Amino acid sequence: MTRQxxxxxxxxxxIGPEVIAEANKVLDAVLVGSDVVIKRSHFxxxxxxxxxxxxxxxxxxxxxxxxxxxxxxxxxxxxPGDPRLANATIxxxxxxxxxxxxxxxxxxxxxxxxxxxxxxxxxxxxxxxVVVREGTxxxxxxxxxxxxxxxxxxxxxxxxxxxxxxxxxxxxxxxxVAQARPAKKLTLVHKTNVLVYAGALxxxxxxxxxxxxxxxxxxxxxxxxxxxxxVTNPARFDVIVTDNLFGDILTDLAGAISGGIGLAASGNIxxxxxxxxxxxxxxxxxxxIAGEQKADPxxxxxxxxxxxxxxxxxEQATRIREAVAQDVATRGSAPAGALSTRTSDVGDRIVQxxxx
Amino acid sequence: MTRQxxxxxxxxxxIGPEVIAEANKVLDAVLVGSDVVIKRSHFxxxxxxxxxxxxxxxxxxxxxxxxxxxxxxxxxxxxPGDPRLANATIxxxxxxxxxxxxxxxxxxxxxxxxxxxxxxxxxxxxxxxVVVREGTxxxxxxxxxxxxxxxxxxxxxxxxxxxxxxxxxxxxxxxxVAQARPAKKLTLVHKTNVLVYAGALxxxxxxxxxxxxxxxxxxxxxxxxxxxxxVTNPARFDVIVTDNLFGDILTDLAGAISGGIGLAASGNIxxxxxxxxxxxxxxxxxxxIAGEQKADPxxxxxxxxxxxxxxxxxEQATRIREAVAQDVATRGSAPAGALSTRTSDVGDRIVQxxxx
Ligand SMILES: CC(C)[C@H](C(=O)O)[C@@H](O)C(=O)O
Ligand SMILES: CC(C)[C@H](C(=O)O)[C@@H](O)C(=O)O
Numbered sequence: 001m002t003r004q005x006x007x008x009x010x011x012x013x014x015i016g017p018e019v020i021a022e023a024n025k026v027l028d029a030v031l032v033g034s035d036v037v038i039k040r041s042h043f044x045x046x047x048x049x050x051x052x053x054x055x056x057x058x059x060x061x062x063x064x065x066x067x068x069x070x071x072x073x074x075x076x077x078x079x080p081g082d083p084r085l086a087n088a089t090i091x092x093x094x095x096x097x098x099x100x101x102x103x104x105x106x107x108x109x110x111x112x113x114x115x116x117x118x119x120x121x122x123x124x125x126x127x128x129x130v131v132v133r134e135g136t137x138x139x140x141x142x143x144x145x146x147x148x149x150x151x152x153x154x155x156x157x158x159x160x161x162x163x164x165x166x167x168x169x170x171x172x173x174x175x176x177v178a179q180a181r182p183a184k185k186l187t188l189v190h191k192t193n194v195l196v197y198a199g200a201l202x203x204x205x206x207x208x209x210x211x212x213x214x215x216x217x218x219x220x221x222x223x224x225x226x227x228x229x230x231v232t233n234p235a236r237f238d239v240i241v242t243d244n245l246f247g248d249i250l251t252d253l254a255g256a257i258s259g260g261i262g263l264a265a266s267g268n269i270x271x272x273x274x275x276x277x278x279x280x281x282x283x284x285x286x287x288x289i290a291g292e293q294k295a296d297p298x299x300x301x302x303x304x305x306x307x308x309x310x311x312x313x314x315e316q317a318t319r320i321r322e323a324v325a326q327d328v329a330t331r332g333s334a335p336a337g338a339l340s341t342r343t344s345d346v347g348d349r350i351v352q353x354x355x356x
Numbered sequence: 357m358t359r360q361x362x363x364x365x366x367x368x369x370x371i372g373p374e375v376i377a378e379a380n381k382v383l384d385a386v387l388v389g390s391d392v393v394i395k396r397s398h399f400x401x402x403x404x405x406x407x408x409x410x411x412x413x414x415x416x417x418x419x420x421x422x423x424x425x426x427x428x429x430x431x432x433x434x435x436p437g438d439p440r441l442a443n444a445t446i447x448x449x450x451x452x453x454x455x456x457x458x459x460x461x462x463x464x465x466x467x468x469x470x471x472x473x474x475x476x477x478x479x480x481x482x483x484x485x486v487v488v489r490e491g492t493x494x495x496x497x498x499x500x501x502x503x504x505x506x507x508x509x510x511x512x513x514x515x516x517x518x519x520x521x522x523x524x525x526x527x528x529x530x531x532x533v534a535q536a537r538p539a540k541k542l543t544l545v546h547k548t549n550v551l552v553y554a555g556a557l558x559x560x561x562x563x564x565x566x567x568x569x570x571x572x573x574x575x576x577x578x579x580x581x582x583x584x585x586x587v588t589n590p591a592r593f594d595v596i597v598t599d600n601l602f603g604d605i606l607t608d609l610a611g612a613i614s615g616g617i618g619l620a621a622s623g624n625i626x627x628x629x630x631x632x633x634x635x636x637x638x639x640x641x642x643x644x645i646a647g648e649q650k651a652d653p654x655x656x657x658x659x660x661x662x663x664x665x666x667x668x669x670x671e672q673a674t675r676i677r678e679a680v681a682q683d684v685a686t687r688g689s690a691p692a693g694a695l696s697t698r699t700s701d702v703g704d705r706i707v708q709x710x711x712x
Pocket of ligand 1: 092
């Protein structure tokens with residue numbers, strides 16, 4: 001008996017197609033000999049498609065994507081400053097729209113400093129933590145507006161919306177992640193001393209749910225202090241739970257201290273299973289190096305590992321992680337972010353390790 | 357003829373009084389032989405006073421403070437988690453209230469890595485930049501609220517308010533700061549691809565005012581990307597202009613990479629001169645080490661230098677900066693943030709250098 005998994009693939013723009021090619025290679029390799037069959041549907045979405053057709057994500061696209069079990073996304077976005085892409089058309093009309101429409105409320109972003117990786121920190125110590133970033137609320141909801149725009153009397157507001165429904169579920173998910181890890185430690189990051197209403201909501205739910213997870217130790221940091229600890233003592237972190245905007249900021253910083261954004265994977269998870277979850281590298285489309293086989297596909301490949309975990313295939317996920325770790329350990333000291341070999345070489349090497 | 361300067365001193369809580377004692381010592385020493393006379397008024401404000409009297413900042417306090425030319429503040433805030441200080445009473449009722457009531461719209465926070473200082477970064481390169489953080493708008497305005505609080509239907513909103521008036525003036529101030537520096541480079545940091553209304557307002561004002569400062573080169577970074585560059589290439593920064601919340605986050609990170617928060621000074625400036633500007637170390641009240649003479653007073657002392665610049669006494673400001681730099685260079689390698697000598701020893705040493 002075979003198990004069929006319907007996978008929507010969105011290679012996207014820039015380096016997206018290159019890193020997704022390697023991710024797909026690795027996915028196929030790790031499933032050789034298993035009873036799992038991947039049925040892929042490809043979606044041409046992104047800045048290129050938008051500039052051609054004017055569409056970012058149509059209702060038909062969305063319906064077709066929804067019919068899958070999981071989604072693998074490379075990167076979307078055109079050349080920075082392209083006036084035809086003003087107003088963050090791609091980010092809001094495609095990437096964020098997918099996260100919102102598919103109710104990806106738990107954005108899971110692990111940070112691990114692997115042996116052989118170079119951190120910009122002198123003494124990083126053990127870096128092995130996960131940020132659980134809320135994905136459907138906060139200042140990302142798009143409920144802002146401006147009056148008298150372009151005049152000396154302009155007022156532009158941005159509204160951060162936080163609900164008990166939205167906070168409760170992501171905090172619970174973060175506790176479950178913490179409970180499953182050896183250190184079992186959860187840190188709420190917010191700015192409760194300034195954003196007192198949203199902060200109180202977050203703190204109250206963390207306090208309440210903590211009672212259900214007596215083994216998990218809990219603490220709190222203001223977001224400004226959290227950035228200090230990320231560079232002075234990242235080992236203090238195990239699981240961080242935080243809102244959409246703080247999570248955006250902290251995960252880029254976390255990626256930077258743990259060997260660079262070339263290894264940062266992420267899952268946009270809909271834990272209820274109502275909609276397909278989406279897995280993507282944290283990095284962007286990097287149009288400046290697109291097509292040059294210079295991008296590190298490791299983040300995309302590690303996103304496949306997160307996807308396999310989500311699909312209940314932890315053995316395969318672990319094999320991918322081990323192969324990537326081995327590859328990183330033997331890469332030699334390329335300057336941070338740079339790749340001394342071609343994008344496809346990295347994929348080939350990892351495939352080779354998997355088939356040993 | 358002597359020039360009298362009326363100085364409001366707010367030592368505050370925790371280590372505040374200790375570091376302010378040294379700052380005052382140094383201020384007196386640097387003015388010996390000048391025609392400047394400091395007339396101090398002391399204000400007992402902070403968590404201790406609030407717990408005793410229930411007052412954070414009365415109308416009378418505010419009027420008395422307003423009657424001064426400048427303000428020197430140590431640090432305010434009680435023991436974290438003290439239930440009597442819930443709802444950020446001190447932060448909002450005192451510190452932020454001072455910034456808002458005195459229209460401190462330019463919060464200026466320089467970051468310099470001095471010779472002898474230890475950065476957590478392996479290869480920090482030259483760290484010498486200034487963050488100009490907006491101080492009177494953004495998500496700090498306190499225009500949030502919650503409905504159905506404590507129920508499963510709770511909705512908690514936070515509103516970031518951004519006005520042409522508020523953005524224009526701080527952007528202009530930042531351009532002036534950039535114009536006066538050798539590198540003449542200004543980086544706007546925001547999140548224009550998500551916070552599109554506020555982002556557009558900021559970007560438009562930067563673009564418009566740039567035309568008046570043809571010598572200043574201008575670029576833009578998303579806040580998440582800015583945190584990456586702060587740890588991988590801080591030398592790329594000269595002047596950063598950003599909103600209240602992003603500035604809060606970036607300046608703590610900037611403090612951490614440039615030798616620690618023990619050296620981070622700040623000015624809450626009202627450039628129009630309508631109200632007294634306020635100078636304070638970026639660090640908090642650190643009640644855990646209060647009274648132990650363990651706090652580094654350098655940030656408070658460097659805040660005095662910023663104050664002297666603001667008062668049109670740049671020669672004295674430079675002398676203080678040089679004395680602090682010399683002291684740091686000869687301190688030997690104490691672990692980051694720790695002080696190998698007593699708080700008052702640092703002040704004494706700097707006074708001694710000033711009188712040579
Ligand atoms: C592209 C942008 C909208 C996105 C975000 O802010 O979430 C990105 O920075 C990320 O972290 O995935
Ligand atoms: C204490 C707090 C309200 C304050 C802020 O957020 O501005 C502090 O973090 C700072 O940076 O001065």
